[in-house]
Amino acid sequence: xxxxxxxxxxxxxxxxxxxxxxxxxxxxxxxxxxxxxxxxxxxxxxxxxxxxxxxxxxxxxxxxxxxxxxxxxxxxxxxxxxxxxxxxxxxxxxxxxxxxxxxxxxxxxxxxxxxxxxxxxxxxxxxxxxxxxxxxxxxxxxxxxxxxxxxxxxxxxxxxxxxxxxxxxxxxxxxxxxxxxxxxxxxxxxxxxxxxxxxxxxxxxxxxxxxxxxxxxxxxxxxxxxxxxxxxxxxxxxxxxxxxxxxxxxxxxxxxxxxxxxxxxxxxxxxxxxxxxxxxxxxxxxxxxxxxxxxxxxxxxxxxxxxxxxxxxxxxxxxxxxxxxxxxxxxx
Numbered sequence: 001x002x003x004x005x006x007x008x009x010x011x012x013x014x015x016x017x018x019x020x021x022x023x024x025x026x027x028x029x030x031x032x033x034x035x036x037x038x039x040x041x042x043x044x045x046x047x048x049x050x051x052x053x054x055x056x057x058x059x060x061x062x063x064x065x066x067x068x069x070x071x072x073x074x075x076x077x078x079x080x081x082x083x084x085x086x087x088x089x090x091x092x093x094x095x096x097x098x099x100x101x102x103x104x105x106x107x108x109x110x111x112x113x114x115x116x117x118x119x120x121x122x123x124x125x126x127x128x129x130x131x132x133x134x135x136x137x138x139x140x141x142x143x144x145x146x147x148x149x150x151x152x153x154x155x156x157x158x159x160x161x162x163x164x165x166x167x168x169x170x171x172x173x174x175x176x177x178x179x180x181x182x183x184x185x186x187x188x189x190x191x192x193x194x195x196x197x198x199x200x201x202x203x204x205x206x207x208x209x210x211x212x213x214x215x216x217x218x219x220x221x222x223x224x225x226x227x228x229x230x231x232x233x234x235x236x237x238x239x240x241x242x243x244x245x246x247x248x249x250x251x252x253x254x255x256x257x258x259x260x261x262x263x264x265x266x267x268x269x270x271x272x273x274x275x276x277x278x279x280x281x282x283x284x285x286x287x288x289x290x291x292x293x294x295x296x297x298x299x300x301x302x303x304x305x306x307x308x309x310x311x312x313x314x315x316x317x318x319x320x321x322x323x324x325x326x327x328x329x330x331x332x
Contacts, residue, residue, distance in 0.1 A: 004080040004081030004157045004158075005081065005129065005155070005157055007080055007081070007158055007159060008075075008157065008158075008178050008183070008199070009157055010073045010076075010077050010079070010156050010157070010158050011033075011034045011073050011074060011154060011155065012034055012036055012074055013034045013035060013074070014036050014074075014200065014201075015074030015178065015200070015201065016075070016179075016201075017034045017071060017072065017073055017074035018072045018074075019033055019034060019056075019069055020070050020072050020108040021068075021069065021070040021108070022056065022058075022067070022068070022069040022070070023069075024058040024059060024067050024148075026057075026059040027057035027058065027059065027150070028054075028057035029056065030056045032053075032054055032055050032056055032152070033056045033069060033071065033151065033152075033154045034153070034154065035054070035153070038087070039054040039055055039087040039088055039153060040054045041053075041054065041087075041088040053150055053152070055087070055088070055089065055151055055152035055153065056069060056150065056151050057089070057149065058148045058150070059148065061147045064147075066144050066146045067094075067145050067147070067149075068143060068145070069142070069143050069154075070110070070140060070141070070142045071141050071142075072108055072139065073139055073140065073156060074179075075160040075162075075179050076103075076105075076137055076139040076161060077138065077158045077159050077160040077161040077181075078134075078135060078136070078137060078138070078158050078161055079101060079132045079134060079138050079141070079156055079157070080131070080132055080157055080158045080159065081129060081157045081158070082116060082117055082129075082130050082132060082154070082156055082157070083128065083130075083153070083154070083155035083157070084099070084122055084151055085127045085153040085155065086123065086124050086125055086150070086151055086152060087126075087127070087152040087153070088125060089124055089150040089151070090124045093123075093125075093149045093150055093151070094145035094146055094147070094148060094149035094150075094151070095121060095122070095146065095149075096119055096120060096145075096146040097122050097143065097144065097145050097146065098117055098120065098143075098144045098146070099115075099116045099117035099141055099142065099143055099154075100116055100141065100142040101113070101114050101142075102114065102138065102139065102140045102141075102142070103136070103137055103138065103139050103140075104139055104140050105139060108140070110139075113142060114134060114136075116134055116141065117130040119144075119146065132158075136323055137161050137321070138156075141154070159183055160179060160180070160181045160183070160229070161320060161321060162181045162229060163321060164309075164314055164318045164321055167309060167314075168314075171308060172235060172308050173306065173308070174304045174305060174306050175228045175229070175232050175234070175305055175306070175307055175308075176198075176199055176226050176228070176290070176303055176305040177199055177201065178196070178200060179201060181229025181317075182226055182305075183199075183226065183227050184196055184198070184199065184224060184225070184226055184227075185225050185289065186223075186291075187211075188213065188221075188222045188223045189214055189297075191213055192212035192213065192214070192299065193207075193210050193212040193299065194211065195211045197209055197210050197211050197302075198211050198226075198301075198302055198303040199226065199302075203240075203242065203301070203302070204240075204242055204243055204301035206243055207243040207244060207299065207301075209243075210242075210243065210244065210299050210301035211224065211299060211300055212244070212299030212300075213297050213298070213299070214297070216296045216297040221293055221295045221296050221297065222249075222294050222297045223293045223294065224292050224303075225257075225289055225290070225292075226289065226290050226291075226303065227288065228288055228289070228290075229309075229313075230309055230312075230313030230314065231286050231288050231309065231312055231313035231316070232288075232308060232310060232313055233284040233287075233308060233310055234256070234266065234282050234284065234285075234290070235281065235282065235284055235306055235307050236280070236281060236307075237266065237267060237279070237280045237282050237290075237303075237305055237306070238277060238278065238279050238302070238304035238305075238306070239252055239272060239280070239300060240276075240300065240301045240303070241272055241275060241276050241277075241278070241298075241299070241300055241301060242275055242276070242301040243275060243301055244274055244275060244299040244301065245274050245275050246274065247298050247299050248272055248273070248274040248275070248276075248299060249272050249294035249296075249297065249299075249300065250271065250272065250296065251269050251271050251294070252267070252272050252292060252293065252294045253267050253268055253269040253292070253293050253295075254266040254291070254292055256287030256291075257287055257288055257291070258285070258288065259286070264283065266282040266283060266285070266287075267282055269293075286310045286313075290305055
């Protein structure tokens with residue numbers, strides 16, 4: 001994708017992310033950094049510590065140094081870009097920030113930090129976006145602000161990179177899931193809801209947590225394409241229209257893309273029902289991508305594609321996990 005912000009945010013609390021350390025959060029809690037959704041602001045809210053902000057804010061520093069917060073990613077992976085969002089912080093944002101990354105499996109005390117974003121100026125009340133070139137896997141990020149101030153959200157966009165041994169233990173699993181390396185690589189329309197929502201863990205809690213396109217006024221149809229972390233053979237597909245009562249697709253079909261660029265039909269155009277989890281057996285043909293076509297348009301809560309990596313796919317993932325390759329997985 002041309003804009004790294006179209007990739008999922010690996011730090012989201014709804015993906016399992018956590019803010020595990022901050023040297024100071026006197027004015028506003030560090031946990032707000034990874035809250036889903038846009039920051040909110042109410043000019044009338046004041047608490048015992050001062051103005052209440054939907055973000056992380058430290059006290060005014062009276063000695064040399066800087067403030068910092070450490071986030072454990074909900075899903076480890078390759079970071080392609082970072083957004084330091086200072087929304088609503090206009091007179092109290094940090095003038096400069098830096099972001100570092102580390103690999104610390106099994107602990108929340110990283111030692112060896114690698115620069116992802118060098119010390120850089122930022123603007124207030126702005127989504128400050130920084131592309132990242134580091135090719136290796138990251139489990140934790142550290143946001144440093146110079147010298148102090150407030151940040152509303154920290155977004156860490158990238159590609160999930162799951163442990164191949166974990167996938168071995170799970171056997172047949174949902175390979176479209178963000179936590180297992182699934183990634184949206186194309187989408188016809190996302191007017192009402194991001195296609196990344198299709199791959200989120202757990203059931204949708206309302207219609208806003210799904211993918212929904214605009215109403216079509218032509219003869220075409222909408223679609224979304226998902227890339228797996230490596231080549232896989234599927235056995236079951238789940239198309240979940242939960243919460244979509246009057247705007248679910250009328251029909252849907254699935255097409256797989258093979259490693260040599262060919263295509264295979266996994267599910268022919270099939271009628272769907274509103275507010276329903278549909279499950280379909282699919283051919284166990286090795287594929288690297290799956291495209292879901294919905295006819296003519298409509299919304300869906302979740303897309304689950306259950307299967308297992310092929311031997312070749314497993315070897316590819318193991319090489320990437322060990323750090324021998326930083327290339328994007330199964331990209332278009």
